[in-house]
Amino acid sequence: EQEKGLGALEGVGFRVGQGLSERLTKETPSFKDELDVLKFLCKDLWVTVFKKQVDNLRTNHQGTYMLQDDHFLLLSQLSNGKQYLEEAPKFLAFTCGLVKGALSNLGFDSTVTAEVLVMPCSKFQVVIQKS
Numbered sequence: 001e002q003e004k005g006l007g008a009l010e011g012v013g014f015r016v017g018q019g020l021s022e023r024l025t026k027e028t029p030s031f032k033d034e035l036d037v038l039k040f041l042c043k044d045l046w047v048t049v050f051k052k053q054v055d056n057l058r059t060n061h062q063g064t065y066m067l068q069d070d071h072f073l074l075l076s077q078l079s080n081g082k083q084y085l086e087e088a089p090k091f092l093a094f095t096c097g098l099v100k101g102a103l104s105n106l107g108f109d110s111t112v113t114a115e116v117l118v119m120p121c122s123k124f125q126v127v128i129q130k131s
Contacts, residue, residue: 006093014104020045021102031054034128037106038065045102049073063128067099070122075120088116092124099124 031037042054053067078084082093092114104109109129116122
């Protein structure tokens with residue numbers, strides 16, 4: 001039952017991500033490569049949705065990116081301890097869909113997963129699928 005709900009949240013995030021990326025890139029020149037697209041996500045899209053940029057972007061230069069938000073807005077209202085750690089996936093499913101939808105709209109098929117080890121810090125792993 002919870003998996004079904006998380007899937008629905010991710011689907012809503014996907015559609016929002018598609019629409020937002022379309023709106024935000026309407027008057028910008030096309031991106032040079034996937035790293036430019038990820039930088040756009042970390043800056044423009046994240047600021048639009050969460051009112052701040054991603055704190056850290058790392059890559060292995062082989063299609064895997066790690067986005068880290070040290071004070072993730074959707075988790076910052078919860079306890080800073082481990083009390084609500086098991087509830088965190090509910091708050092991350094929408095954002096995973098958001099990132100995946102934005103990338104899809106910009107021409108990249110991806111897999112997005114998230115983890116929370118310490119509240120309210122969250123890490124999103126983005127793997128760009130090679131065609």
